[in-house]
Amino acid sequence: APSYGVEKGVDFANYFCTYSYLYHQKEMLSDRVRMDAYYKSIFRNRDHFEGKIVLDVGTGSGILAIWSAQAGAKKVYAVEATKMSEHARALVKANHVEDIVEVIEGSMEDVTLPEKVDIIISEWMGYFLLRESMFDSVICARDRWLKSTGIMYPSHARMWVAPIRSGLVEQKQSDYDSAMSDWFNFVTDTDAYYGVDMSVLTKPFRKEQNKYYLQTSLWNNLHPDQVIGTPAVIKEIDCLTATVDDIRNVQAEFTSSITIERSRLCGFAGWFDVHFLGSPANPAKNEIELNTAPSEEDGTHWGQQVFLLHPSPRVSHGDAIKVSFLMTRSEENHRLMNVSLSYEMVQPCGTSHSRVTSKFYIE
Amino acid sequence: APSYGVEKGVDFANYFCTYSYLYHQKEMLSDRVRMDAYYKSIFRNRDHFEGKIVLDVGTGSGILAIWSAQAGAKKVYAVEATKMSEHARALVKANHVEDIVEVIEGSMEDVTLPEKVDIIISEWMGYFLLRESMFDSVICARDRWLKSTGIMYPSHARMWVAPIRSGLVEQKQSDYDSAMSDWFNFVTDTDAYYGVDMSVLTKPFRKEQNKYYLQTSLWNNLHPDQVIGTPAVIKEIDCLTATVDDIRNVQAEFTSSITIERSRLCGFAGWFDVHFLGSPANPAKNEIELNTAPSEEDGTHWGQQVFLLHPSPRVSHGDAIKVSFLMTRSEENHRLMNVSLSYEMVQPCGTSHSRVTSKFYIE
Numbered sequence: 032a033p034s035y036g037v038e039k040g041v042d043f044a045n046y047f048c049t050y051s052y053l054y055h056q057k058e059m060l061s062d063r064v065r066m067d068a069y070y071k072s073i074f075r076n077r078d079h080f081e082g083k084i085v086l087d088v089g090t091g092s093g094i095l096a097i098w099s100a101q102a103g104a105k106k107v108y109a110v111e112a113t114k115m116s117e118h119a120r121a122l123v124k125a126n127h128v129e130d131i132v133e134v135i136e137g138s139m140e141d142v143t144l145p146e147k148v149d150i151i152i153s154e155w156m157g158y159f160l161l162r163e164s165m166f167d168s169v170i171c172a173r174d175r176w177l178k179s180t181g182i183m184y185p186s187h188a189r190m191w192v193a194p195i196r197s198g199l200v201e202q203k204q205s206d207y208d209s210a211m212s213d214w215f216n217f218v219t220d221t222d223a224y225y226g227v228d229m230s231v232l233t234k235p236f237r238k239e240q241n242k243y244y245l246q247t248s249l250w251n252n253l254h255p256d257q258v259i260g261t262p263a264v265i266k267e268i269d270c271l272t273a274t275v276d277d278i279r280n281v282q283a284e285f286t287s288s289i290t291i292e293r294s295r296l297c298g299f300a301g302w303f304d305v306h307f308l309g310s311p312a313n314p315a316k317n318e319i320e321l322n323t324a325p326s327e328e329d330g331t332h333w334g335q336q337v338f339l340l341h342p343s344p345r346v347s348h349g350d351a352i353k354v355s356f357l358m359t360r361s362e363e364n365h366r367l368m369n370v371s372l373s374y375e376m377v378q379p380c381g382t383s384h385s386r387v388t389s390k391f392y393i394e
Numbered sequence: 395a396p397s398y399g400v401e402k403g404v405d406f407a408n409y410f411c412t413y414s415y416l417y418h419q420k421e422m423l424s425d426r427v428r429m430d431a432y433y434k435s436i437f438r439n440r441d442h443f444e445g446k447i448v449l450d451v452g453t454g455s456g457i458l459a460i461w462s463a464q465a466g467a468k469k470v471y472a473v474e475a476t477k478m479s480e481h482a483r484a485l486v487k488a489n490h491v492e493d494i495v496e497v498i499e500g501s502m503e504d505v506t507l508p509e510k511v512d513i514i515i516s517e518w519m520g521y522f523l524l525r526e527s528m529f530d531s532v533i534c535a536r537d538r539w540l541k542s543t544g545i546m547y548p549s550h551a552r553m554w555v556a557p558i559r560s561g562l563v564e565q566k567q568s569d570y571d572s573a574m575s576d577w578f579n580f581v582t583d584t585d586a587y588y589g590v591d592m593s594v595l596t597k598p599f600r601k602e603q604n605k606y607y608l609q610t611s612l613w614n615n616l617h618p619d620q621v622i623g624t625p626a627v628i629k630e631i632d633c634l635t636a637t638v639d640d641i642r643n644v645q646a647e648f649t650s651s652i653t654i655e656r657s658r659l660c661g662f663a664g665w666f667d668v669h670f671l672g673s674p675a676n677p678a679k680n681e682i683e684l685n686t687a688p689s690e691e692d693g694t695h696w697g698q699q700v701f702l703l704h705p706s707p708r709v710s711h712g713d714a715i716k717v718s719f720l721m722t723r724s725e726e727n728h729r730l731m732n733v734s735l736s737y738e739m740v741q742p743c744g745t746s747h748s749r750v751t752s753k754f755y756i757e
C-alpha cells in the first residue's frame with residue numbers, strides 16, 4: 032500500500048494536487064540554494080553518473096533527470112505521480128535527452144522498472160525534513176530497485192533544533208486574543224438578537240483557535256541573529272540504510288546553551304541539511320551540502336519551522352535549556368506531524384526551573 | 395450514491411472538512427442578513443412549525459434546528475455530515491431543546507429517519523447559489539422524507555447577473571503580467587545558470603496563470619454603484635419541485651441595458667436571492683426574502699461572484715449588452731462550476747459589435 036492506510040484519492044486531494052501546478056514547481060526551481068546543491072552534486076561527481084542507470088523519484092518538472100542525462104547517464108527513469116509528468120516529458124524532449132530519460136507517470140510504489148538502478152536521486156525533503164513523509168517512497172524505491180552497489184543522492188540528512196527569539200510570539204498571541212474577544216462579542220450578540228446561548232461552545236472554540244494561532248508551527252526564514260543558543264542535531268539519517276520505522280518518530284534529548292545576554296526564549300526553530308557523499312564503496316569526489324539553517328543571504332523555500340512558546344521565559348547567557356523533543360505522525364494524515372516539546376531551564380548559579388511541555392502541529 | 399461518482403473520502407477532504415471548524419460556522423452565524431432572514435422566516439411563521447416534524451439538512455452548529463424547536467416544533471431531525479454534529483448536540487442541550495432536537499451525524503443521503511417530515515429547512519446556498527452543489531442533498535432529502543403536504547424553507551431561489559465596473563480588472567491584469575514577466579526571467583536564468591531550456595513550458599505556464607488570474611471568478615462585496623446595467627434573472631428554482639437535472643446546468647440568454655454614461659464594462663457579477671413563501675397549500679403568513687445583491691449596508695458572507703472581462707470594452711448609457719450564459723459543473727469536482735459567457739454590444743445608433751466569448755471557473 033502506497034501510504035499506509037491513507038486512501039489514494041484522498042492523498043491526491045490533500046497532497047499531490049499542489050505539485051501538479053507549474054507555479055509550485057517553479058518555486059522549487061527558483062530556490063538557488065536547492066538548485067546549486069543538486070547541480071553541483073551531479074556535475075562535480077560526473078564519474079558517478081557516466082554510463083549509469085539512474086532513478087529520479089518524484090521527477091516533477093524533470094530537472095534532476097535532465098541533469099543526470101547531461102552528466103552522462105546511460106538511462107534515467109523519471110517517475111512522477113501527477114500530471115506534471117506530461118510537462119516533464121516535453122521538457123526532456125526540448126532539451127534533447129529523450130533517448131536517455133524515460134518519464135513514467137505513476138506512484139513510485141506502483142511502478143515496475145525493467146532493471147535495477149545504480150543511483151537513486153530524489154528531492155524528497157519537506158518542511159523540517161520529514162513533513163510530507165515522501166522519504167517513505169524513496170525507501171520503497173531503494174529497497175526494490177537499487178543495486179546492492181548503488182548510491183543515494185542525497186546520501187545523508189540531519190535535523191536541527193535551536194532556541195530562538197522572534198516577534199511572532201507577540202503577534203500570534205495578539206491574533207489569538209482578538210479572535211477570542213470577537214468570540215465573546217459574538218456570544219453576547221447571538222443571545223441578544225437570536226435567543227440562542229452559544230457559551231457552551233466557548234471551550235471548543237478556544238481549543239480550535241489555540242491550536243490554530245498558538246500550537247501550529249510557522250514557516251519563517253529567520254535571521255541568524257534570532258538564534259540565541261547552540262543548535263543541536265536531533266536526527267541523523269543514512270539514506271542508504273534507513274527504514275520507515277527509523278524515521279516514523281523523531282525522539283531526542285539535548286541541552287542548548289544560551290549565547291546572548293538578556294533575551295526572551297520565544298521558542299525553537301527546526302531545520303535540516305542533507306549531504307551528497309556518495310556511498311562507502313563509492314565516495315563522492317566532491318562532497319556537497321544543502322543547508323537550510325537560518326542564513327543572512329541564502330534563504331530557501333523551506334525556511335525554518337518555528338515552534339513558539341506562550342509564555343516565553345527570560346533567559347540569559349550561560350543558561351542551559353534541557354530539551355526533550357518528540358515528533359510523531361498525525362493519525363489522520365501520515366504526511367503531517369505532531370510535536371511534543373518540553374524544556375527545563377538551568378541557570379549558571381544552579382537554579383533550575385520546572386519543566387514546561389508544549390504540543391505543536393506541523394500542518 | 396451521495397455525490398454522483400465522487401469518492402466520499404475525497405469529497406470530505408475537498409469540501410466537508412471546512413465545515414468542521416467552529417470558526418467557519420461562526421462566520422455564517424455572524425452574517426446578519428442571513429441570520430435575520432432565517433430567524434424571521436421561522437418566528438413570523440410559527441404556525442408552520444407548531445406541533446410539526448422538521449428536518450434540518452446540514453445543521454452545522456444546530457442553529458436552525460434550535461430555532462425550529464423554539465418556534466414550537468414537536469420534533470426536529472438535525473442531520474450533519476461532519477463532527478460539527480457533536481457541537482450541535484452540546485448546543486441543543488445547553489439551550490434546553492434536547493427533547494425535541496435529535497442530532498444525527500451522517501450524510502443526508504445515508505440517513506434513515508423513523509418518519510416523514512412536515513418541513514425541510516436548510517441553508518444549502520453556496521457562492522452564486524449553486525457552488526457546492528449542496529442543493530442535491532436537499533432534493534434527495536425532500537424526495538425521500540418530505541410528506542406530500544410538506545413545506546420547503548426556503549421555498550424559492552433565483553440567480554441574477556448584471557454588468558459591472560471594477561478596479562479588479564486592472565489589478566488582476568497586472569498580477570498576471572508580473573507573473574509572466576517573472577517567468578521569462580526564470581527561463582533566462584535557468585538556461586544561464588543550470589543549462590536547461592524551460593521555454594517549452596511557457597505555453598502551459600501561461601495557460602495556468604491565465605486561468606488563475608484572469609479566468610477564475612472572484613468573491614467581492616460590490617457597491618451598488620458598481621452595477622452599470624439592468625440586472626437579469628437567469629434561473630428560478632422552485633425548491634418543492636426542482637430536480638437535480640433542473641439545476642445541473644444554468645443556461646440563459648438576456649439583454650442588459652447600460653444605465654450610466656461612459657464607463658468600462660469590466661465584467662459581470664452573479665448573485666442570488668431566496669424566498670420563504672411556504673407552499674401553495676400552505677402559504678407563509680409573512681413572506682421573507684434573503685437577498686445577496688450588491689448593497690451599501692447589507693453585505694453578506696456570500697458577496698457576489700465577479701467574472702472579469704479582459705479586455706473590458708467601453709460602454710455608455712443606452713447600449714444593449716446581449717448575453718448568453720452557460721454554467722455547468724466541473725467534471726473533476728461536481729461542487730465546482732465552469733461558466734461560458736458571451737456577449738454582444740448593440741449601441742443605440744444600431745451599431746453592433748461582434749460577439750466575445752469568455753470561459754470562467756468558479757473554484
Ligand SMILES: Nc1ncnc2c1ncn2[C@@H]1O[C@H](CSCC[C@H](N)C(=O)O)[C@@H](O)[C@H]1O
Nearest residue numbers: 050089090091110111112137138139154168
Ligand atoms: N510516491 C511518489 N511517486 C511519484 N511521485 C511522487 C511521489 N511522492 C511525491 N512525488 C512527486 O515528487 C515531487 C517532489 S518535488 C521535487 C521535484 C523535482 N525532482 C525537483 O527537484 O524539482 C512532486 O512532483 C511530487 O508529485
Ligand SMILES: Nc1ncnc2c1ncn2[C@@H]1O[C@H](CSCC[C@H](N)C(=O)O)[C@@H](O)[C@H]1O
Nearest residue numbers: 413452453454473474475500501502517531
Ligand atoms: N449531504 C449532507 N449531509 C449532511 N450534512 C451536509 C451535507 N451537505 C452539507 N452538509 C452540512 O451542511 C452545512 C451547511 S452550512 C449551514 C449550517 C447551519 N444550518 C446554519 O445555517 O448555520 C455544513 O455544516 C455541512 O457540513
